[in-house]
Amino acid sequence: MIRILTFALALTLPTLAVAADFDQTHGLFGQILKTHVQDGLVDYAALKADRGRLDTYVAALGAVSQESFASWGRDDRFAFWINAYNAFTLKVIIDNYPIEGSWFSLYPRNSIRQISGVWDKIKFTAVGRKITLNDIEHQVLRKEFKDPRLHGAINCASASCPELRNEPYLADRLNEQLDDAARRFARDTFRNRVDVESKTLHASEIFKWFYKDFLSAYAPDGSFAGLSGKEAAAGSFMARFADEGSASAIKAGGFDVEWLSYDWELNDIPRSK
Numbered sequence: 001m002i003r004i005l006t007f008a009l010a011l012t013l014p015t016l017a018v019a020a021d022f023d024q025t026h027g028l029f030g031q032i033l034k035t036h037v038q039d040g041l042v043d044y045a046a047l048k049a050d051r052g053r054l055d056t057y058v059a060a061l062g063a064v065s066q067e068s069f070a071s072w073g074r075d076d077r078f079a080f081w082i083n084a085y086n087a088f089t090l091k092v093i094i095d096n097y098p099i100e101g102s103w104f105s106l107y108p109r110n111s112i113r114q115i116s117g118v119w120d121k122i123k124f125t126a127v128g129r130k131i132t133l134n135d136i137e138h139q140v141l142r143k144e145f146k147d148p149r150l151h152g153a154i155n156c157a158s159a160s161c162p163e164l165r166n167e168p169y170l171a172d173r174l175n176e177q178l179d180d181a182a183r184r185f186a187r188d189t190f191r192n193r194v195d196v197e198s199k200t201l202h203a204s205e206i207f208k209w210f211y212k213d214f215l216s217a218y219a220p221d222g223s224f225a226g227l228s229g230k231e232a233a234a235g236s237f238m239a240r241f242a243d244e245g246s247a248s249a250i251k252a253g254g255f256d257v258e259w260l261s262y263d264w265e266l267n268d269i270p271r272s273k
Contacts, residue, residue, distance in 0.1 A: 022064050024076055026083050026168035028057045032090075033166045040163025041269045048094040058091055062125030069127045075171035078145050081126075082169045085136045085154045088124045092133075093157050099266065110266040112157045148213040148237070151206055152181035159263040160191060160204065179241075186241035191260070194238065194246035199255045205262045207234035225250060231257040 032054055036047045047054065061084050069077065092115060093099070101107070101114025112118055119137075123130040131140075141150050155164040162185040169177050185204075186192055193202040207214060211233035215222055218236035222228060227235040234257050239250040249255070 022060055022068070024072070024080075025170060026057075026079070028053055028060070029083055029087060029168045032057065032087075033164070033168065037164055037166040038269070041267055042090065042093075042157070042164065043269045044093055044097050044266075045271075047090065048097050051094055054087065054091060054094070058087055058124070061087065062128065064127050066128050073171060074145075075174045078141075078147075078150075079169040079171050079174050081136055081140050081145075082150065082153050084124075084126050085133060085141070086164060088126075088133060088136075089155060089157050091124070092118055092122060093266070108265045110268065111264040112266065113264050142210075142213060146213075146216070147178065148210065148217045149178040149182045151210055151213065152185040153178060155267070157267055159265040159267055160260070161267065162191065162206075163188070164267065182237075182241045186238050187243055192234075192238060192242075193260070194242055194250065196246060196249045199249070201231075201234060201238060201250065201255050201257045202260050203234035203238070203257050205259055207237065208259060225255065226253040227255065227257065 032047070035050070036043045061080075064080075069080075072080070089112075093112065096115050099110045099112070099114050101109045101111065103109065105111075105114060107113040115122075119134045120132055123132055125131070126136070137154060141154070152162040153165075153169060155161050157164075162181060165177070165181065167177075191204050194200075195202065208230050211230040214233035214237050215229075218224070218240060219232045222232060224232040224236040225239065235250050235255060239247045241247075242250070
C-alpha cells in the first residue's frame, strides 16, 4: 500500500509543481516569441519543428489552479489571458500546419479560417478548465477587463491582425505594452490609414466588429468629432493613438470613414515558391 501511495504521489508531483510555480514572467513564452517571431510574422515551420517549449508552456497554462489564479493581481491575470490566447493560437496553427484548405473557400487556403471550429469548438486547458479562443476573447478578456487596447494585443494569425509581439505581456509593464500595441496598430498603414488631404480614415474592420468596446472607452456618448457609431469608434481610437498630425486632423472633424478589407492570409514568414 505504501508503495502504491508513493507511486501515485510521484505521478502528481510534476503537475503540482507546475501549478504552484507558474512563471508569471512568462519566460518560456518569451523565448518562443523571440526565436520564432519577427516583425509580426511567425516562422511556423520552425516553430512546429521546435514545438517542445510551446507544448510545455501550454501545459503550464492549464496546470494553474483556480485558487492560485484568484489570488493574482488584475494585471497578472490580464497578461496571463492575453498570452494564453496568443499561445493557443500558435498551437492550433502548428497542429494544422501547413494549412491547405479548400480552393473553393472565401478565405485563403492557408488561413486560420480554414481550420474547422478554430474559435468556437477546439478547446484548450487554462486555469484547470476547458476553454475556447472565443471564450477567452469574449467571456474573459472583453467582459472582465473592459480595455479595448486588448484588440491590439491578441493575434488571430492573419495579415490584417495587429502584429504579434516578440515578447510576452507582463503585469509590471502591461499598460506600457498595451499603449505601444495600440500605437503600432493605429500607425501601421496596412491596417489603418489616415488621408489628411481627403479627410478620409481608412480603418480596420476590427472597429466595426468591436465598436461597443471602443465607444465605451473613448466616445461614451456614441459620437466623436462629427462621427457616430462604428465610425466614431474608429475615429476616437485613432485620435488617441495615431501620429500627432493625423490625430489632430481627426479631432478637428470633417472626416469620413472607409473600411479596409480584412486580409485573412496566414501571418507566416515569406517562403520561396
